[in-house]
Amino acid sequence: MLKATATQLYDGAFNLFERPMLALQRLFGQSRIAWVFLLPNLLIFGLFTFLPIILNFVFATTGGDRILLDDRPFVGAEHFASLLDCESYFDPNSCHRDLFWRAVGNTGWFVLMQVGFMILFSLITALILNRDIVLRGFFRAVFFYPVLLSPVVVALIWKWILQRNGVLNAGLEGAGFGTINWLLEADWAFFWVVFVSIWCNMGFYVLILLAGLQSIPTDVYEAAEMDGTPRWRSLLRITLPLLMPTMLVVMVLSVIRAVQAFDEIYVLTGGGPGSATTLLIQYIYDVGFATRPRLYGLAAAASLLMAGVLFVLTMMQLAATRKQSGDN
Amino acid sequence: MKTTLTTTALGLILAAGAAGAQDLRFMCYQDGSECAVWEEQLAAFEADNPGITVTVDEVPYASILESLPVQLEVGEGPDLARVTDYGGLARYMLDVRPYVSDAAAIEARYGQSLAWARVGDNNADGIYNIVDQLTATGGFANKTLFDQAGVEMPAPGSTFAEWAEASRAVRDAVGVDFAMALDRTGHRFAGPAMSYGAAYFDENGDPILVDDGFRNFAEQFVAWHEDGTMARDVWAGAGGGTYQDAAAEFINANLVMYYSGSWQIGRFGRDIGDAFDWVATGGICGPEACTGMPGGAGIVGFNHTEHPEAVGKVIEFMARDDVQAAVLAQTRNIPANSELQAQGIDYQGVSDDVKAALTVFAASIPTFSDTAYQLQGYANNRAIFTATPARLTQAIVGELSLDDALTRLDADIAEAVAQ
Numbered sequence: 001m002l003k004a005t006a007t008q009l010y011d012g013a014f015n016l017f018e019r020p021m022l023a024l025q026r027l028f029g030q031s032r033i034a035w036v037f038l039l040p041n042l043l044i045f046g047l048f049t050f051l052p053i054i055l056n057f058v059f060a061t062t063g064g065d066r067i068l069l070d071d072r073p074f075v076g077a078e079h080f081a082s083l084l085d086c087e088s089y090f091d092p093n094s095c096h097r098d099l100f101w102r103a104v105g106n107t108g109w110f111v112l113m114q115v116g117f118m119i120l121f122s123l124i125t126a127l128i129l130n131r132d133i134v135l136r137g138f139f140r141a142v143f144f145y146p147v148l149l150s151p152v153v154v155a156l157i158w159k160w161i162l163q164r165n166g167v168l169n170a171g172l173e174g175a176g177f178g179t180i181n182w183l184l185e186a187d188w189a190f191f192w193v194v195f196v197s198i199w200c201n202m203g204f205y206v207l208i209l210l211a212g213l214q215s216i217p218t219d220v221y222e223a224a225e226m227d228g229t230p231r232w233r234s235l236l237r238i239t240l241p242l243l244m245p246t247m248l249v250v251m252v253l254s255v256i257r258a259v260q261a262f263d264e265i266y267v268l269t270g271g272g273p274g275s276a277t278t279l280l281i282q283y284i285y286d287v288g289f290a291t292r293p294r295l296y297g298l299a300a301a302a303s304l305l306m307a308g309v310l311f312v313l314t315m316m317q318l319a320a321t322r323k324q325s326g327d328n
Numbered sequence: 329m330k331t332t333l334t335t336t337a338l339g340l341i342l343a344a345g346a347a348g349a350q351d352l353r354f355m356c357y358q359d360g361s362e363c364a365v366w367e368e369q370l371a372a373f374e375a376d377n378p379g380i381t382v383t384v385d386e387v388p389y390a391s392i393l394e395s396l397p398v399q400l401e402v403g404e405g406p407d408l409a410r411v412t413d414y415g416g417l418a419r420y421m422l423d424v425r426p427y428v429s430d431a432a433a434i435e436a437r438y439g440q441s442l443a444w445a446r447v448g449d450n451n452a453d454g455i456y457n458i459v460d461q462l463t464a465t466g467g468f469a470n471k472t473l474f475d476q477a478g479v480e481m482p483a484p485g486s487t488f489a490e491w492a493e494a495s496r497a498v499r500d501a502v503g504v505d506f507a508m509a510l511d512r513t514g515h516r517f518a519g520p521a522m523s524y525g526a527a528y529f530d531e532n533g534d535p536i537l538v539d540d541g542f543r544n545f546a547e548q549f550v551a552w553h554e555d556g557t558m559a560r561d562v563w564a565g566a567g568g569g570t571y572q573d574a575a576a577e578f579i580n581a582n583l584v585m586y587y588s589g590s591w592q593i594g595r596f597g598r599d600i601g602d603a604f605d606w607v608a609t610g611g612i613c614g615p616e617a618c619t620g621m622p623g624g625a626g627i628v629g630f631n632h633t634e635h636p637e638a639v640g641k642v643i644e645f646m647a648r649d650d651v652q653a654a655v656l657a658q659t660r661n662i663p664a665n666s667e668l669q670a671q672g673i674d675y676q677g678v679s680d681d682v683k684a685a686l687t688v689f690a691a692s693i694p695t696f697s698d699t700a701y702q703l704q705g706y707a708n709n710r711a712i713f714t715a716t717p718a719r720l721t722q723a724i725v726g727e728l729s730l731d732d733a734l735t736r737l738d739a740d741i742a743e744a745v746a747q
Contacts, residue, residue, distance in 0.1 A: 065747050067401040093732065099718075102727075164505065164561060184564045186725060271567025274725035278567050286568045289394055291718070292416055292710040293747040 059300035065293035072297070079301035100302060102275045103283035110194060110279055111258040118198045118205060118254055119247070125202070126209035127239075140210070144203035154200040155267035159183070162192055162268075183269055186276035193265050193277045200264060201257065205250050212246030213239070245321065252317045259310055280306050350638040352382045354627075355396060355406040357389045360594035362410065362461065362625070365658045366646075373645045380638045382408070400630060407633040408642060412625050414444040414457060415707035421445055422629035423454035427640020431455060434647050437665045440701070441624060447707040458647045459626035459664035460655060464689045464696070465519045465589040466620045467491065467609035468596065470498075473584050475605075477501035487613045488520055488548070492557050495584040506559035508552065509574035510587040512566060514716030518703055519621045519696075520587070521545040523614025528703050528712075537712060537741045538734045541616060546720060546730060553724045559583065563721050569714025578606075587612070589623070590689035594660040597682035608685035610692040619697040622704050624664055662690045711744035 025033050060079055062072035087094035092101035129140055146154060161167045162182040169179040182188045216239065224234050240247075262281040265271070271278035271286070278286075280302065288299030354370070356363035363386040370382045385406065387395075392411055399405030400420040411417055425431050434455055435442065445456035469491075474481045477498040482490045495507035510516050522528065525541025538546075552558040559574055566572045575592055577583040579599045593608070600606060611620045627646055629639035645651060652665050656673045660682060663669050669690070675683060703709055715737055723733035 067398065093728070098736065181560070184560055186727075269567065270565070270570045270572075272570075272721065272725075273564040273567070274722045274727040275567055276725065276727070282568070289398070291569045291714045292708070293744050294397070295747070 056300045056304060059296050060304050061297070063297050065295065067296065075297065079297045080305070082298065083301055083305060097298075099275055099278070099286075100283055103278050103280045106190070106276070106278060107259060107280045109190070110197075110261065111255060113194045114197050114258045114261075115251065115254045117194070118202055119250060121198060122202050122205040122209055122250070123243075123247075125206045126213055127235075129206065129210055130213045140206075143206050146200045147203040149200065151200065151264040152267050154196065155264040158192070158196045158199075159268055184273050186273055189269050189273060189277050193269060196264060196268060197258070197261055201254070205254060208250055208253075209243065209246060212243050215246075216242045248317060248321045252314060255313055255317070256310060259306065350380045350635040352380065352408060352633070352635060352638055352642065353406040354382050354384045354642075355392070355409040356384050356386050357392045357410055357625075358386065359461070359591045359625075360598070360659055360661075362655075362659050362661075365655050366410075366460075369646075369651055369655060370642075373642065377638075377641060380635075380641065382642060400632070403632045405630060405632070407635065407639050408627055408629050410460070410625050410627050411457075412623065413710050414626070414628075415447050415705070416710045417628065418445055418447045418450050418456070418707060420630050420632070421450065421454075421456040422631040422633060422636055422639055423451050423456055424629055424636070424640035424643045425451070425453065425455045427637045428455060428644040428647075430644075434458070434644070437649070437667050438647065439666070441626065441664045444626075444705045445628065447705065455643070457626040457628045458643055459624040460646065460652065461591065461625040461659065461661040462664040462693065463590045463623045463625070463662065464611075464620050464693045465516055465587070465623070466689055466692055467612050468578060468586045468588065468592065468685070469495075469607050469609055470578070470581060470584055470604060471607050472604035473498050473502050473504065473581065481607075482609075484610060485613055485618060486609075487615070488523070491585055491609070491612060492552060496557055498584045504582050504584060506561075506574070506577055506583040507557050508585045508587070509559040509562050509577060509583050510549075511574065511589075512563050512570065512572040512717045512721075514713035515621055515623065515709075516587060516589070517545075517549070517716050517720070518712075519619055519700065520549075520612070520614060522619050522621075522697055522699055523612070523617045524548070525614070525616035526699075528699055529706075533702070535706070535708070535712065535741055535745060538738045543734060545614065546723075546734060549720065550723050550730055560724070563717060564725050567718075567721070569718045585609070589620075590662055590686070591625075593682055593685045593689070596685070597660065597679055600681075602679075606681055606685075608688040610688040611695060617697055618695065619700050620692060621700050622693060622696050626664070660686065662686060662693070708741075708745055712741055715740040715744070 024036060028036055058069060059072070061074060061076055062069065063075040063078065064072050066072055083097050083100050085096035086101060089095070089101065092098045092105065095101045125143055129136060129143070133139070159166075163169075164179070164181055164184075166182075168182065172179055180188060182192055220238055220242075221234060224238060229237075260281055261279055262285070265277055265279060266282055266285075269277045271282045284299045284302050284306070287295050287302065354366070356366060358364070363384055367384045370384065374381055392409065393413065396405060396409055396411070397413075397417060397420075400417065414421075428434060435453075438458060441459040441462070442455060442457065444459075446452055446454055450456060469481060471481065474494075479494055479497045479501065482494050492508060499505075499507040510520070518526075518528070521542050524545035525539075526545065527539055527541060528535060528537065530536050549558065553560055553563065559577065561577075562572055562574045573588060573592075574583055574586055575588065575595060578586040578588075578592075579596065581604050590608075596606060611618050627643060629636070629643055633639050647665075649665065649667050652663060653668055653671075653673060655661075656663050656668065657676050660675055660678060663673060675686065678686075703712070706712075719728070719733045719737040719740065722728040722736075723730045728736065
């Protein structure tokens with residue numbers, strides 16, 4: 001009885017959709033019907049992704065401090081020339097836009113340190129959490145928890161810890177050590193920016209690497225164990241090579257996220273002291289929105305340059321992935 | 329049939345009512361209780377003006393600085409707002425002179441501050457802004473710390489150098505963290521720089537930021553950061569042109585002398601209470617002058633509004649002596665209205681510290697130099713106010729030499745003016 005009712009319901013629902021679908025197929029033809037289904041998504045994608053990219057190009061090639069395009073004179077590549085006007089790219093002081101090049105340098109260092117150490121720590125953590133340790137579930141949750149927090153909350157928590165009269169200095173003072181102005185010394189501020197960024201993002205990559213580790217067949221390890229292969233050799237010759245596709249995904253994602261870092265750093269240091277922790281996104285925000293006059297064109301040009309670098313990096317990593325897939 | 333007719337009639341009445349209703353949005357930020365107080369006053373306005381409603385949207389100051397200009401640029405945003413950047417927003421402001429019944433009275437009372445919005449292409453006799461909070465930059469000192477240290481507080485008219493020496497002595501004697509602090513903005517820097525001889529403008533009225541006077545105070549300012557006189561946390565604690573104050577340090581009695589402005593008085597009165605005694609020092613002198621910077625928040629209408637007449641009515645209401653007096657009494661601000669300056673405001677329920685501070689700051693305003701007023705009314709002053717901390721902080725933290733920082737600062741301002 002129940003089965004019969006369910007079948008009737010299914011048939012009813014099927015008939016409800018079948019007729020309009022058949023009508024659509026007749027109208028557009030079988031080969032073009034796919035476009036009808038893709039159209040809503042394409043429209044949304046075009047409106048909210050492609051159109052802003054095009055607008056970004058338009059802003060980058062027009063000048064002034066007005067937003068409406070009618071009020072913006074065409075200046076061609078002037079903004080790009082201004083950003084790239086440097087005697088030496090390794091000395092920001094020799095550049096016309098010194099703050100842009102400081103931000104480029106800071107971003108380069110940040111990506112190198114943050115991505116490098118984050119992958120290392122994530123891998124170590126994933127390897128440990130992949131073993132049969134006590135309270136494994138609890139520790140997995142603990143490492144993932146910061147990912148759930150808003151970057152602003154993370155930054156505020158760490159600001160309370162690191163400020164002059166913060167928890168860390170109170171602890172150091174209590175233990176008889178001297179205190180340090182962690183966020184006012186350029187090198188320390190940069191260190192903490194990298195540290196906090198790793199702290200709040202690591203759990204996400206640990207999770208991906210953990211999934212990668214669990215997808216490695218256990219019989220490979222059993223065979224190695226039977227051959228008397230030491231553990232470190234299994235790690236180097238089995239785990240890491242088989243984990244490499246996952247590592248590449250982690251690398252692509254973490255590089256893109258590191259280049260886009262903004263909110264937690266902005267709240268933690270405001271880009272300071274001076275410009276010691278100003279990354280590219282903050283430079284773009286400052287130039288386009290926080291200072292006067294608002295140089296939307298310059299900000300758009302800087303964002304396009306950044307997008308170009310990101311595109312090249314991503315292509316390189318994808319090429320590496322493809323090469324590896326081919327090798328395998 | 330009868331029901332249909334009744335429904336139709338009701339619909340027509342509602343539609344007519346909706347068409348006649350003039351709903352205004354007022355974007356408001358507050359240092360103390362300004363928005364809440366205006367909301368009370370506007371209820372009285374609505375009662376006197378049926379058909380006009382004003383909704384007060386309280387927002388953080390950062391929204392006024394960063395979001396509002398973008399909204400206005402695309403023809404969106406509120407009908408009215410409480411702002412401080414008159415030069416930057418001048419092009420969007422509505423001249424309400426055609427919509428007010430007694431423009432002469434407003435002119436007579438607010439003439440000096442009306443000039444702040446008469447820049448760029450705005451009308452030379454336009455009424456664009458009603459300042460409801462005249463501000464003056466100046467210092468505050470923690471009297472209790474001076475007493476505990478047994479150090480004599482510098483007398484009115486003392487120089488920054490004398491205050492620095494005394495504040496250091498107090499800091500060392502009582503063991504607080506900071507001797508002096510100055511808000512991280514070029515606006516606060518400008519008064520002392522002028523007192524050190526900075527001219528800011530040439531004889532044609534064009535900006536010349538870095539001259540000998542500006543350089544002298546910049547050198548002194550950086551040196552005070554190097555020797556620990558100035559709280560490094562304020563200027564070095566942020567990047568770019570980000571605003572940062574040291575009010576929390578002063579309230580926590582961790583700072584001996586704080587150079588900020590009169591808008592802090594209400595907050596200090598509320599948050600310090602009787603925890604310690606504090607005094608307003610008013611303007612502090614340099615080798616060349618004794619000036620601070622005037623400023624103030626005011627209410628402006630915007631020219632994209634669909635109800636310019638209603639906006640004009642609201643602004644005229646806000647400019648009234650009785651309304652301003654009632655608002656100022658509660659918000660504990662200094663009047664921009666000359667009639668009220670002469671009469672004085674009966675501040676309600678304020679402590680002696682607050683009353684004395686308001687008197688000191690109000691008295692300092694007429695002593696400010698012409699250059700200070702010129703800079704306050706300069707259309708591109710916001711560019712100067714944001715570029716100054718961005719570049720000087722680079723010198724303070726050692727990223728740039730002071731010479732390089734000042735050269736960059738000059739270039740930044742030249743580019744801003746060229747825009």
